[in-house]
Amino acid sequence: MSKRALITGITGQDGSYLAEFLLEQGYEVIGLMRRSASANLERIAHIQDQITLVSGDIGDQVSLMNVLRDHHPHEVYNLAAQTFVGASWSQATLTGETTALGVTRMLDAIRLIDPEIRFYQASSSEMFGRVQTVPQNETTEFYPRSPYGVAKVYGHWITVNYRESYNMHASSGILFNHESPRRGMEFVTRKVTNAVAQIKLGQQTQLRIGSLEPKRDWGFAGDYVKAMWQMVQQETPGDFVIATGETHSVRELCEYAFGLVDLNYEEFVVTDPAFIRPAEVDLLVGDSTKAGEILGWKPTVNFHELVSLMVEADLKAVRALGS
Secondary structure (H helix, E strand, C coil), X not given: CCCEEEEECCCCHHHHHHHHHHHHXXXXXXXXXXXXXCCCCHHHHHHHHHCEEEECCCCCHHHHHHHHHHHCCCEEXXXXXXCCCHHHCCCHHHHHHHHHHHHHHHHHHHHHHCCCCEEEEEEEHHHCCCCCCCCECCCXXXXXXXXXXXXXXXXXXXXXXXXXXXXXXXXXXXXXXXXXXXXXXXXXXXXXXXXXXXXXXXXXXXXXXXXXCCEECCEEHHHHHHHHHHHHHCCCCCEEEECCCCCEEHHHHHHHHHHCCCCCHHHCEEECHHHCCCCCCCECCECCHHHHHHHCCCCCCCHHHHHHHHHHHHHHHHHHHHC
């Protein structure tokens, strides 16, 4: 009998890659979606006939319990959240309701319906915020610098608490920044690569972003979803940092992405105070030694390969729109 997995946030970047991966492993995949008149299914359109989409909301525990009762998943991957750091200041309460309390609702639903279900929580490197050590690993102290980071810390610790309180198989993946051509346009990586394509093809004249100085550990989302699955397969649940171990600045990102199409980023990139965050995270770089030793995980796509992949995909997309 094939395993069944429930994915919240299945229409997002990570949800779509994870759904693809689980289908390849022979899983029956169930995707939780909020009831919406304008559901965006673009990222999963190519596999939509292979998955089951069900209505539910991490803001409503009864709907979560009904989905668990009706579909009997063996594994739950909780990827649903308000995921954009920048928006978390203007939507702080919403961020707390989804990114923090949504985790509790799902854990409690599992506890009440079937505590044998294995649970994965999408934690984040944003929990480290003003970093206390470099690089950051599973024992590094958290110091979040945004409502999003604060909410993720809550989600992380409530997962640990349910694991220890109820002996649930609940794991957290502390994922550092992971990108792909499916990344939303509001994220700086995709904002840059899409602007490169638009400018190269004469559709745009400049790129307005915030600070060029923050440094991030950027990997490929397709690599990172495999780590999620590997955590859930372990006999003993736990928490794992997933990262490349390399850090690059936003300036480096711009320089390399524009250089791929023979453009000088300095001629097109404009620093706009409107995009400066109230509190910035200056440096994130992860140490995924534990994941390598226990899960056997390692990244397969490096920073330059990732940026090249995204620029190429955006060039193709922009050309298609113009044809």
